[in-house]
Amino acid sequence: MTIEKHSKQPPSSGRVRKKNQSLILKAAEQDFLEHGFKGASIKSIAERAGIPRANVHYYYKNKEAIYADILSKILALWDSSIIVCDEEPAKVLGDYIYAKVMYSKTNPEASRLFASEFIHGAPRLQAYLKTDFKTWIDEVKAIIQGWIEQGKMDAIDPLYLLFTIWGATQHYADFCPQVTAAMAKDKLTDHDFEQVAQTLTQIILKGCGIKK
Amino acid sequence: MTIEKHSKQPPSSGRVRKKNQSLILKAAEQDFLEHGFKGASIKSIAERAGIPRANVHYYYKNKEAIYADILSKILALWDSSIIVCDEEPAKVLGDYIYAKVMYSKTNPEASRLFASEFIHGAPRLQAYLKTDFKTWIDEVKAIIQGWIEQGKMDAIDPLYLLFTIWGATQHYADFCPQVTAAMAKDKLTDHDFEQVAQTLTQIILKGCGIKK
DNA sequence: GTTTATCTTGACACATGTGTCAACTTGTTT
DNA sequence: AAACAAGTTGACACATGTGTCAAGATAAAC
Incomplete structure (x- = not known):
């Protein structure tokens, strides 16, 4: 599984980016945990994270991309x-x-x-x-x-x-x-x-x- | 948890009823397993069961009612x-x-x-x-x-x-x-x-x- | 301090899902 | 076979969720 970022993904930079992605991932983890992959929604993730939904789409193309990012981090830990x-x-x-x-x-x-x-x-x-x-x-x-x-x-x-x-x-x-x-x-x-x-x-x- | 049937719930009778409920429950179990409670939809359950969605609503008020019926059957088995x-x-x-x-x-x-x-x-x-x-x-x-x-x-x-x-x-x-x-x-x-x-x-x- | 890249956001068009109803068909009972 | 109960269904009004865009705000780099 690859970590898909938004298409306009910049080469590096980012402090705002890091902070927001972290907010999104934390909120998403909760939502996936409560409702499962299909049951979770970007709307609800955005609300939990306290940012507008369109802003979530700026960082992640879609729900799959958020989930992949979370899962890959868990797998890395598991293997260790x-x-x-x-x-x-x-x-x-x-x-x-x-x-x-x-x-x-x-x-x-x-x-x-x-x-x-x-x-x-x-x-x-x-x-x-x-x-x-x-x-x-x-x-x-x-x-x-x-x-x-x-x-x-x-x-x-x-x-x-x-x-x-x-x-x-x-x-x-x-x-x-x-x-x-x-x-x-x-x-x-x-x-x-x-x-x-x-x-x-x-x-x-x-x-x-x-x-x- | 109570097993809620449709409000027009008849006293007993039923052969058609039994057959259809069984179809719905089997389809619903699959859908819940694949997508979780929130992720499952009555639309998809109806399609799996091969009956129109409105007909599912005739037997079960909503998703909660279907889920409750399935869960209570599992609990009965578990206890035994x-x-x-x-x-x-x-x-x-x-x-x-x-x-x-x-x-x-x-x-x-x-x-x-x-x-x-x-x-x-x-x-x-x-x-x-x-x-x-x-x-x-x-x-x-x-x-x-x-x-x-x-x-x-x-x-x-x-x-x-x-x-x-x-x-x-x-x-x-x-x-x-x-x-x-x-x-x-x-x-x-x-x-x-x-x-x-x-x-x-x-x-x-x-x-x-x-x-x- | 101006320029340029990054970020933010409301709004739009579209897709999926829900619950109810009224008209209709099929079973059941006598 | 008449009468009533049970079951079926398309259609409607409404709710929730998605992805994109263009215009504007903020941060970074020069």
Whole structure:
């Protein structure tokens, strides 16, 4: 996916530009989160951002362009939380789970937007899934497979392990209203998230037969 | 939430009625799944169902009414997969995980619609979350707490355990495009789902210190 | 301080979606 | 087969959303 700017896109410059684009993106993220891609409207985004609709069109050709810009920023962030090898499984997976839980805490909007995209069929992520994502997956699969062959953990399909970690961690961002209802709280505290990370790490490491 | 029918709602009768409502609901579910609540339109639903728009309005007052009907049916199904006590933890949790995985396989649309509702803030589920859901949660929490006190499993917060099971199982329905991309398949087979259930059960039971 | 690029905005033409109604057709009941 | 209930439909009035443009305001560069 390419980041499409308005056709009259200037070479560089911009301070006003930067400020306004940031206003638009923040407003748009909210609108996409509340109403989904199709349900969001430039009208509503402009109102949230506090600028006239025609001005939004000056910076972004259309809704697709705004969405692409937001999505590409989320993908960049997502990719950066990579498993590093050369360490023991307990350390690597523990760190990864911790990072994922903290991502749910710090970037719930990004997590939910990402989830929304998949739920609605991921029409805008096909390219990503077949390139960067697939490469990443294959690398990680090989690392985990290596651990199994070295007897460092039980024979568990690496993909199922990854899906379990993703599902369990993202749940706290994506299903937030359900989680808070179950816990009878308005909002999870920092301490809650630490507990989540610790509990999940415990279940998964022990469940995979990984010794600390 | 109440199921609102058209104001001229007849006492009973209906064969034509049943057939058409079913057509509308099926078409609407697809449209809601693709575009979210706000993004779906009665126009598009009518076209999918192959009937004129005015006819949809004859059966349902508006989009809200259609959505409420669909959601209430999903909630009824959801509630029915309940943990039964008086059994050993390994059996109860194993069965529950299996049921949840099979639900993701058999009713992916329902799972995704439910997820979509939470992601967009669950505006239409507040009542449910505070009543039926909360009651169910508190019962299950007590059962698991009991197991911990009897030394049948490790001391793990029952809620975190439930969230882990939900997140891990629903992931296969909600993030289907991501899962199939990672597995380099078009679609998961029955055998894949059996494997998922088995692996997940293994990880979670062992991870919670539950003996078979 | 004038010029030039950047930004702002109301207004217009068009597209999509909504809810209702009255006239009509089809089922159902007796 | 007559009578009434249920279902069907095109058309209308209205609401919301889109993309573009031309004229004017503001900022940047010289």
